[in-house]
Amino acid sequence: VRVSILGAGNWGTTFAIFANQVGIEAVLWEFDPQQAQLVADTRVNTRYLPGIAIADDVIVTSDLSRALDADLLVLAVPAQICRSVLQQMKQVGRRTLILSLIKGIEQVSLARISEICLQELDGFEENRFAVLSGPTIAPEIARGLPASAVVASASPPTARRIQEAFSAVQFRLYSSDDVIGVELGGALKNVIALAAGVCDGMRLGDNAKGALMTRGLAEMTRLGAELGARKSTFSGLSGLGDLVTTCASPWSRNRRVGERLGSGERPKDVLASLVMVAEGVWTARAARDMAVMHKVDVPITQAVCDIVFTEKSPGDALTQLMLRELKAED
Numbered sequence: 308v309r310v311s312i313l314g315a316g317n318w319g320t321t322f323a324i325f326a327n328q329v330g331i332e333a334v335l336w337e338f339d340p341q342q343a344q345l346v347a348d349t350r351v352n353t354r355y356l357p358g359i360a361i362a363d364d365v366i367v368t369s370d371l372s373r374a375l376d377a378d379l380l381v382l383a384v385p386a387q388i389c390r391s392v393l394q395q396m397k398q399v400g401r402r403t404l405i406l407s408l409i410k411g412i413e414q415v416s417l418a419r420i421s422e423i424c425l426q427e428l429d430g431f432e433e434n435r436f437a438v439l440s441g442p443t444i445a446p447e448i449a450r451g452l453p454a455s456a457v458v459a460s461a462s463p464p465t466a467r468r469i470q471e472a473f474s475a476v477q478f479r480l481y482s483s484d485d486v487i488g489v490e491l492g493g494a495l496k497n498v499i500a501l502a503a504g505v506c507d508g509m510r511l512g513d514n515a516k517g518a519l520m521t522r523g524l525a526e527m528t529r530l531g532a533e534l535g536a537r538k539s540t541f542s543g544l545s546g547l548g549d550l551v552t553t554c555a556s557p558w559s560r561n562r563r564v565g566e567r568l569g570s571g572e573r574p575k576d577v578l579a580s581l582v583m584v585a586e587g588v589w590t591a592r593a594a595r596d597m598a599v600m601h602k603v604d605v606p607i608t609q610a611v612c613d614i615v616f617t618e619k620s621p622g623d624a625l626t627q628l629m630l631r632e633l634k635a636e637d
């Protein structure tokens with residue numbers, strides 16, 4: 308198989324290195340020609356994945372047409388950019404599969420990545436789409452540490468093909484047919500991770516963080532079920548698994564953004580300083596809008612939106628969360 312990874316950021320570069328290690332021919336596409344050239348020449352992606360060597364036989368290019376000739380296209384660009392990349396492609400080969408590594412929801416359209424693929428690519432069918440999600444912090448995988456994730460597709464053979472192609476001794480993949488659940492699990496946990504980071508920044512302690520993660524998972528599950536996901540998916544790798552990792556990891560960008568906000572930095576300064584994408588920021592707004600539309604209560608997501616977009620103080624957001632109407636645990 309020949310695989311093209313679209314997006315040579317932290318995760319896309321890691322995935323290309325990993326694919327190469329398991330014997331798959333990999334092309335890595337980066338939209339910025341200078342950056343692509345630099346990575347191709349130096350065989351290291353200093354901007355997005357410093358200190359990790361990229362094998363000589365991984366082709367790095369900014370020529371999208373060169374990347375399109377593949378059996379599998381792997382999407383590893385930020386969610387808010389994915390549509391514009393697909394619009395440049397317009398269509399893919401009639402047998403080409405697409406695997407999304409993206410963990411986000413598009414603002415305004417409130418579309419998941421699978422929906423964006425169907426909207427933008429002529430003749431593309433949902434049976435050729437899969438999403439991979441789980442606790443997969445890229446720098447750990449790049450260092451060869453063991454990890455596990457889930458691959459979901461509406462077509463079990465598609466999920467199976469990808470599961471078999473990318474499973475290895477250090478990477479164990481499970482399969483699922485719950486595309487909505489796996490896409491939403493990965494996207495929504497970034498919002499809760501941001502909130503967990505706010506807890507860290509405010510030094511609220513481990514009780515508060517444990518409560519936040521638990522109620523965050525309840526919130527993710529509630530919204531997901533309303534949007535057509537299976538509830539049990541949120542107890543799996545793309546839900547609970549990823550949530551635990553992201554809320555704890557010093558590597559998590561979403562958690563770190565929250566930590567900076569919780570320690571008093573202003574949202575616009577934090578956002579302006581980011582080199583790599585923190586999907587939770589934009590997905591918070593999309594998730595809140597989805598929740599409003601479907602009349603689902605998402606207090607933590609709303610608190611994240613208030614802190615990031617209306618500059619509510621984290622202290623006020625916390626007070627508001629704690630003083631809500633008392634209710635049963637569900």
Ligand SMILES: NC(=O)c1ccc[n+]([C@@H]2O[C@H](COP(=O)([O-])OP(=O)(O)OC[C@H]3O[C@@H](n4cnc5c(N)ncnc54)[C@H](O)[C@@H]3O)[C@@H](O)[C@H]2O)c1
Pocket residue numbers: 314315316317318319337338339355383384385386388392408409410411443444445446582583584586
């Ligand atoms: N980094 C991780 O550990 C990790 C793990 C799992 C999933 N993800 C998800 O993978 C996705 C990508 O994350 P990342 O960490 O690799 O992001 P990143 O910020 O490291 O890289 C983003 C990539 O997108 C490219 N890009 C930026 N603007 C572009 C444009 N206008 N057109 C085309 N390309 C553009 C950048 O050049 C870069 O190659 C996100 O949805 C993220 O949630 C990341």
